[in-house]
Amino acid sequence: MASKGLSLLLWVFLVHLAGIYLYTRGFLLTRLSLSDTTACQDGSCTISPSHRRAVVLVIDALRFDFLSPHPPEPVSPHHHNVLVLPQELTAAQPTHSLLFEMFSDPPTTTLQRLKGITTGSLPTFIDMGSNFGGSSITEDSFIGQLRSAGKKIAFTGDDTWTTVFPDSFEPNMTFPYDSFNVEDLHTVDEGVIEHLFPLLMDKSPSWDVIIGHFLGVDHVGHRLGPDHPTMKTKLTQMDVVIRRVVELLDDDTLLILMGDHGMDRKGDHGGDGDHETSAALWVYSKGPQLVHPKASIPDWLLTSRLFPGATVEHRQIQQIDLASTLSLALGLPVPFNNLGTVIPELFWNDKAGTRYTRALALNAKQVNRYLDTYRASPSGGELDNAWSELQRTWKTVDFEAHTKDREAQWLAMTMYTRFALAACRQLWAQFNVTLIILGLVVLVMSTVTATLIYFKVGALQDNWESWAAGATWWYTLSGVGGACLGSVGYLAVSRYVKGLGLVEALLFGASFVSSLVAIFFARPSLSIPSFRSLTSIPLPLILHAAAFASNSFTVWEDRIVNFLLISSIAPSVLVGFSAPTSRLRYRILGFSALFALCVRLMAVSTVCREEQQPFCHVTFFASSSLPSPPLPVLFLSVPIALLLPYATRRFLKISKSDRGTAAIVIPWILPAVLLLGSSFWILEHFDSSEAFGPEWAGPLRLARTWCARLAMASVLFLGYALWYLVPLCLEISTETKPDASAPGKSTRQVTVLGFANAYGAPYLVFWCLFLGLLYPTLQLTGQAALALAAVAVLAHLEVVDSVRDVRGLEAVFASGNPSAILENDALRTPSVPLRFSEVAPLATLAVHAFFATGHQAAIPSIQWKTAFVLTPTLSYPLSPLLVVLNSFGPHFLISLAAPLLALWNVAPLPQPAMDVKARADAVRASLGTMLYHATLLLSSATCAAWLRRHLMVWKIFAPRFMLAAATVLVVDLAVLFGVAVGVGRVSSRVSRLFAAMNQGTK
Incomplete structure (x- = not known):
């Protein structure tokens, strides 16, 4: 039974899970949120308002160059100089209209940006995940201050606002809309327009602040990209809306138009690229002037920046500056957690800057109160390194300075608030070194243990199952004992070790002790003879793991993997040149060439990280700013969907195993699924x-939805059901012939077609069905890359099979008894062990397929369109699962093929010895695959921990570690699924078939 091997794989998976949990708890901690609020009854913590009311309009993903009067070159007709009212009014009324570029702190997802805008606080790296399950904001905020002052807030648009501020808006003036239906470009915007204008036209307004959040620009970006005619249509609509708002605006209402973040060249966001962190801000006052016409604002207060590709610098601010600025502009206290600095222009309505001085002083005092409170909190130790400098800077602030000393006073206060912001930006990449070390220890132990088990199973051969049963029992028992020791250790050291909880202590104790016991049980693998097996570990794995120590190599990993993957087949090619027969020579060299060709063609498909510019050219999409398929891929998509099943069947025909279930699934079900x-x-x-x-939008949406549904349903309810009932790919025929040796008697001759691949062919059908399930979640270029990956897998299987035959022949000739070839069919069932160097190309191919299907180790490469493959609107948990399938499906699929390395072209005789060997090799192939990816995880985790204060840690090293961690879990689940369901079912049916045949013979 496959349960013995499954228990070993499950144990390795659980230890991986424990190590990843411990490490991430230490590496990706969130900052402490203080619930304090700024409150003052006497008005001492605010200033008199410049406006009584405000209209805050958010155009999601409004990048600065969409409003800029000097856009970058070359000018796009689709999004430059389209929404022109802000630049027109700024040119005509410079004291009433201000245009800024805002820097939006990453991650540039809507929820985190709304937190920054309203609280003035900073996000942490891991907070990005909450964009899809946001909870209410507990920190003091601009919205909270409005409510405390008794102001009435009207809201319409993106329902993220009502999620994070659930009880803050007036019930009769709240109109939220679903924010995640990226396919819908107009419903939210039309809803905002429907409710915004009646509120503005109300002659006796019952509101103090209106918030309207438009989503169309963001959705056009995600779906079509910024360089599309629909973007011009949408921005034109926004221009018309803003003109109408300005017409309806009264003199006592301040208008704020902003983007919450920008978008990259293809319309996505989430990371920290220049285009993603660039958002527009326009502030307009129809009545009171914002800036005194004779104001002399020092140049050092006005930071400017050159937008990428532009030739004229523009005024830049920090997005978190809005919280303090809007609060004081409306006569409210600054939110307690704010780290932003008031925007000078909005408080310089007098010539001397007296109002600005008062606002900046309140701002600086609030930041100081916040830092003092944070310093006294349980997390205050994070400020140790910066505290002395913060205190020194604070002492330079003189709040009693005379008018002639005001510029020095402004400088001191601005330096303090900006230094506090810079210190906190660095410190909130906080780490718990103890948990990081515990996680690394577990990851090291799990990697060493998996290596030893891999060699142990190979050394035991036919006796591996009895050893695995005993070892698993001891692993489980030692894990329980280790958990008990962990609880004792927690009680002893928890008061001295920061961040160590009971759960972490239990997990470390259980995984560490069970790993020690596992090493003890597998200790014979450390003997000198088995050391020769270590030489089969390929150099590409070592180089791949070492690459994570360099930010440059990590950035260009997609190119490096292409080189390493082709290099990994070099040992097989060398065997091919020295093969003893011409047939084996041609097979090895021919299939190796096919493998290399597929790998190289996959590398043609690229998406580019920001760090790869300008040396990278996007080919996955039609262009870097147009997320549609390239025309060649569009034309080839149908032929590819038809050719892949044909190629698969051709591979099966080599061993005459295109029978049984394969004759139904491969030529009929699979092409239909791929076409759909x-x-x-x-x-x-x-x-x-x-x-x-x-x-035609409605009919096309309905048609494509049902195409995807039919494709996936066909796999799940037809393909897998058929495979489970009749998995074997055999054709058995009987024929009665007269017995020449006994006249008058006859003999029954049984012919079994597909016998030589009785294990591999049904597992391949099982694997192809998952390929069909994954296919609709990938965009057209990704589908082409996946088809090439599938052919590469089949080619590699044939190479491994042929190399196995060569090694079998060499073993027979070395034995001095060449006639053994005729006696026991050594070519078909060679008793040669599976090598790690044969597993490594498949594991590397999984990484290569990840990049070739349009992904990178960066947040912006996530293909959000996939969430709407089966439904036109966001649907939990289906939509997130589809995104996960799109992102990690290639890893899962290629890893699911690992058991095929052991099963391919392996005949099932003699029974039951061959069945035991097939299961052992399948477990070893699965362990080898897990070991490869676990080694990459260990390397990325070690490098990220070692370089945790590196400038690029959150931009490069942390995302790569998160990808490696997710990959290990996905790969582990894939091989567990393959061994439990695929190998288990095939092995069971083969054994039952031969038992029935033996019974019939008797």
Whole structure:
């Protein structure tokens, strides 16, 4: 039974899970949120308001160059100089209209940006995940201050606001809309327009602040990119809306128009690229002037920046400056957790800057109160390194300075608030070194243990199952004992070790002790003879793991993996040149060439990280700013969907195993599924480009939704059901012939077609069905890359099979008894062990497929479109699962093929010895795959921990570690699924078949 090997794999997975949990708890901690609020009854902590009311309009993903009067070159006709009212009014009324570029702290997701805008606080790296499950904001905020002052807030638009501020808006003036239906470009905007204008036209307004959040620009970016005619249409609509708002605005209302973040060249966001962190801000006052016409604002107060590609610098501010600025402008206290600095221009309505001095002083005092409170909190130790400098800077502030000393006073206060912001930005990348070390220890132990188990299972051969049963029992028992020791250790040291909880102590104790016991049980693998096996570990794995020590190598990992993958087949090619027969020579060299060709063609598909510019050219999409498929891929998508099943069947025909279930699934079900998957994205392209006109949007959406649903349903309810009932790919025929040796008698001759691949062919059908399930979640270029990866897997299987035959022949000739070839069919069932160097190319191919299907180790590469493959609107948990399947499906699929290395072209005789060997090799192939990716995880985790104060830790090293951690879990689940379901079912049915045949013979 496969349960013995499954228990070993499950144990390795659980130890990996424990190590990842411990490490991430130490590496990705969130900052402490203080619940204190700024309150003053006598008005001493605020200033008189410049405006009585405000209209805050957020155009999601409004990048600065969309409003800039001097956009970058070359000018795009689709998003430059389209929304022009802000630049027109700023040029005509410079004292009433101000235009800024805002820096939005990463992660540039809507929830985190709303937190920054309203609280003035900073996010942490891991906070990005809460964008899809945001909870209410507990920190003091601009919204909270409005409510405390008894102000009435009207809201319409993105429902993220009502999620984070659930009880803050007036019930009869709150109109939220679903924010995650990226396919819908107009419903939210039309809803905002429907409710915004009646509120503005109310002659006796019952509101103090209106918040309207438009989503169309963001959705156009995600779906079509910024360089698309629909973006111009949407920005034109926004221009018309803003003009109407300005017309309806009264003199006592301040208008704020902003983007919460920007978007990259193809319309996505989430990371820290220049285009993603650049957002626009326009402030307009129809009545009181914002800046005194004779004001002389020092140049050092006005930071400027050159937008990428532009030739004229523009005024830049920090987005978190809005919280303090809007609060004081409306006569409210600054939110307690704010780290922003008031925008000078909005308080310089007198010539001397007296109002600005008062606002900046209140701002600086609030930041100082916050830092003092944080210093006294349980997390105050984080400020140790910066505290003396913060105190020294604070002492330079003189709040009693005379008028002639005001510029020095402004400088001191601004330096203090900005230094506090810089210190906190660095410190809130906080780490718990103890938990990091505990996590690394567990990851090291799990890697060493998996290596020893891999060699142990190979050394035991037929006796491996009895050893695995005993070892698993001891692993489990020692894990329980280790958990008990961990609890004792927690009681002893928890008061001295920061951040160590009971759960962490239990996990470390259980995983560490059970790993020690596992090493003890596998200790024979450390003997000198087995050391020769270590030489089969390929150099590409070592180089791949070492690359994570360099930010440059990590950035260019997609190119490095392409080189390492092709290099990994060099040992097989060398065997091919020295193969003893011409047939084996041609097979090894031919299939190796096919493998290399597929790998190279996959590398043609690229998406570019920001750090790769300008040396990278996007080929996954039509262009870097147009997220539609390239025309060649569009035309080839249908032929690819038809050719892949044909190629798969051709590989099966080599061993005559294209029978049974394979004769139904491969030529009929699989092509239909792949065609439906391609049809979804072809129709999506026609829908997005409005090739047939906007009136076809509804029918096209319905058609492509049902294409995807039919494809996935066919796999789950037809393909897998058929495979589970009849998994084998055999054709058995009987024929009665007269017995020449006994006249008058006859003999029954049984012919079994597909016998030589009785294990591999049904598992391949099982694997192809998951390929069909994954196919609709990938965009057209990703589908082409996945098809090439599938052919590469099949080619590698044939290479491994042929190399195995060569090694079998060499073993027979070395034995001095060449006639053994005729006696026991050594070519078909060679008793040669699986090598790690044969597993490594498949594991590396999984990484290569991840990059080739349009992904990078960066947040902006997440393909959010996939969330809407099966439904036109966001649906939990289906939509997130589809995004996960799109991102990690290639890893899962290629790793799921690992048991095929052991099962491919292995005949099932003699029974039951061959069945035991097949399961042992399948477990070893699975362990080898887990070991490869665990080694990459260990390397990335070690490098990220060692370089945790590196400038690029959150931009490069942390995302790569998170990808490696997720990959290990996905790969572990894939091999567990493959061994438990695929190998288990196939092995069981083969054994039952031969038992029945033996019974019939008797």
